[in-house]
Amino acid sequence: MNKRTFKIVHLSTEMRFRGGERQIVWLHEGILKRQINSLLLCKKGSDLEKMRIKNTSIHNVRSIFDLIGFTRFIHQCMIIDPYIIHCHDSRAFTYASLAAIFIGKKVVFTRKVIFPIKPTLFNIFKYRRCSHIIAISKAVNKKCLKIMKNKEKISIIPSGVRIPIKLLSKNECRKILNIPSNVFVIGSVAHFTKEKNLSLIFNLASSLQKSHSNVLIVCVGSLTKYSVSKAENYKNIVLTGVIKNIESYYSAFDLYISTSTKEGLGTALLDALVRDIPAVAMDSGGSRDLFIENCPLLIPKNNNNLFIETVKKVINHREEFNEDIQKLGIFTRKHFTIDRMISNYEALYESIIQ
Secondary structure, three states, X not given: OOHXXXXXXXXXXXXXXXXXXXXXXXXXXXXXXXXXXXXEEEEOOOHHHHOOOOOEEEEOOOXXXXXXXXXXXXXXXXXXXXXXXXXXXXHHHHHHHHHHHHHOOEEEEEEOOOOOOOOOHHHHHHHHHOOEEXXXXXXXXXXXXXXXXXXXXXXXXXXXXXXXXXXXXXXXHHHHHOOOOOOEEEEXXXXXXXXXXXXXXXXXXXXXXXXXXXXXXXXXXXXXXXXHHHHOOOOOEEEEEOOOOHHHHHHHOOEEEEOOOOEOOOHHHHHHHOOOOOEEEEOOEHHHHHOOOOOOOEEOOOOHHHHHHHHHHHHHOHHHHHXXXXXXXXXXXXXXXXXXXXXXXXXXXHHHHO
């Protein structure tokens, strides 16, 4: 089938724009440039809708119990008439799986989280009926294998990031972010939910206050009111809130940390690695794919003391880690590009259509 004659619908139900939604946009826009007919179908009122991306439409299904909304969604899919419905979150996967019973379309699902998949009858139905499951890392793939019967219907396609051509200088970035120029800055970018392990950042801040008074930890992203209140107890923690296109300002960081204990891959961490920024990361499952074997910057899960010790070593003796940092930069720039991700999905779509 010619590329111009079939249509891919990218289905999202998320309201906020985070790392996963960034991947959807890059994939959608990338395959459009390759002359594949692509439509982004997003939730009404979502950040994706507000971005006014080319070839975007909206749905308004509130839940699977929203019979009117769901009936309209099925009718909408019939009118759009896609060959493949590509789901980018679990709710989207549920909607498309149910709709496919009535309209007979092929469904693929990109699973981005590492949480266990409950072996309920409905989950077994969804996963085994699906035309293909895409895991963004080996760790996510391992979770999918526990519920999938046909292992040939699972592929690993990692997320991709933009490889920066020209970086803003450290001083330019710090001026934009309102960060002092005369301190050592540790950065962490996340939607700071429970699994992001913010308590480790607090422990690190406490330890650094005693030994490294010239170090500042900058947390970029959303936090709960409780976490914001607790962070106010540490003079060496700065909370910036959510910053649009934060990856453009990574040069502000002297060191990046990822404290998450559960991560499908970790594109915020990946953004640091491709820029040759030293990064200390807790083994979160998916983060293993971003590090070369036996790298001392990847810390075994829950080893908080080693994590803090390694951060201090990088602050005091970065030169000891220069070879590791360089190797990680070369490795990630080779294997985690947007073009590579798009090519992998293009090949997958064509294999399903044939």
